[in-house]
Amino acid sequence: MAANQNGSTADGSRHDAPGIAVIIATYNRSHLIGETLDSVLAQTRPADELIVVNDGSTDDTAAVLRRYGDRIRIITQRNGGKSSALNCAIPQSRSRNVCIFDDDDIMLPNNLATHLQELQAHPEVGFTYCLNHVFDDTTPPDAVDKTPVKALPDVSAPRFFNWILESPFLPTPMQGMLIRRTCLEQVGLFDVELTRSQDRDMVMRLARRFRARRIPHALWALREHSGRRGPGFDGHNADERYAAWMAHKQHVFTKLRESVDIAEYVPRDIADTLVAKPRAIERYGYLQRGVIMAIHGLHECALTDLDTYLDLRDIDKHATSQAEQMLISKLAYLQAPDLALPTVYYRAIGHRCRTHPAIAPPLLRGLYWSARRDLWCKRDPHSLRMSLRRLAVIALGACHQK
Incomplete structure (x- = not known):
């Protein structure tokens, strides 16, 4: 009916x-x-x-x-x-x-x-x-x-x-x-x-x-x-x-990416603090969307959003804010072993550290937190090994071109 x-x-x-x-x-x-x-x-x-x-x-x-x-x-x-x-x-x-x-x-x-x-x-x-x-x-x-x-x-x-x-x-x-x-x-x-x-x-x-x-x-x-x-x-x-x-x-998150405006990814209380800063909402929005795509296994979309953020950062020349550093850390944080992204993703963000060294510390910090969590919680050793391996991949990617 x-x-x-x-x-x-x-x-x-x-x-x-x-x-x-x-x-x-x-x-x-x-x-x-x-x-x-x-x-x-x-x-x-x-x-x-x-x-x-x-x-x-x-x-x-x-x-x-x-x-x-x-x-x-x-x-x-x-x-x-x-x-x-x-x-x-x-x-x-x-x-x-x-x-x-x-x-x-x-x-x-x-x-x-x-x-x-x-x-x-x-x-x-x-x-x-x-x-x-x-x-x-x-x-x-x-x-x-x-x-x-x-x-x-x-x-x-x-x-x-x-x-x-x-x-x-x-x-x-x-x-x-x-x-x-x-x-x-x-x-x-x-x-x-x-x-x-x-x-x-x-x-x-x-x-x-x-x-x-x-x-x-x-x-x-x-x-x-x-x-x-x-x-x-x-x-x-x-x-x-x-x-x-x-x-x-x-499929759900691909559809979301196509239908939700980039500003909607910025929590309303954070958006209120950024409204007076040129491109700040855009920058935060692309980083936030990239984190969401990474969490749900869409690593190519996550890299695309990271690149857009880096381009915007180059245009307005503003330093990486503390809130942005937190999001960058989440791009590398391992939620769980079976949710880990492929090694090629970590190598790719490592390469981006060469041209944008400011993002290297928060990326490495994200994997450090993953490893520390696994040690503290005494998780499966495989999870700890995976965190350390990704940490090495990002570090090597930051030092060597593909």
């Missing part, structure tokens, strides 16, 4: 019913979906709508869903992926607030009540997000609130968008959010080209335009399991998920 521009659905009903719609897309999770639905139905503040999209499941998911009778609304479609399933359900829901939940996770009983209370108390906020527990298949559903909690910092509003962009993994999964419908209507539906990272894409679009509010409590639990991921036409096993996720994430 499609929504018209005036907010009405095709049958004339309006998207203005008070309360919460919980929407779940599911595919071949008959062994898990029941625990998820039970947790949603056990809320202290019940959902006004619980819509489940059976995305062409070939197991007995349909039979499991029928057991819930009229307590849930079932939409059945041909297998099209999570984005397609959610795009089908969102326009058909009527509540003012939307929670998009996964078919293998668990809601804690006070989840919806807490989120709704925060949204109602803060009309300036577009969506709320919260902490979560992490559990595996050895944990019974009634014990998930005893498992470890994934901590989240309370990021200020001017820095929130950049925090989302710089995070290697999405720090605010949609299962832990409650979103005003008006915000979803303004940013548009999910990208159907994505079979992974569709949540990352949507959260970035929301964070770009609306304020978020953190709830400092764990209100849901993320299940870690070895089952298959993705739709039937593009599925993969748990041990293949990193490669699939990385490819889709890079």
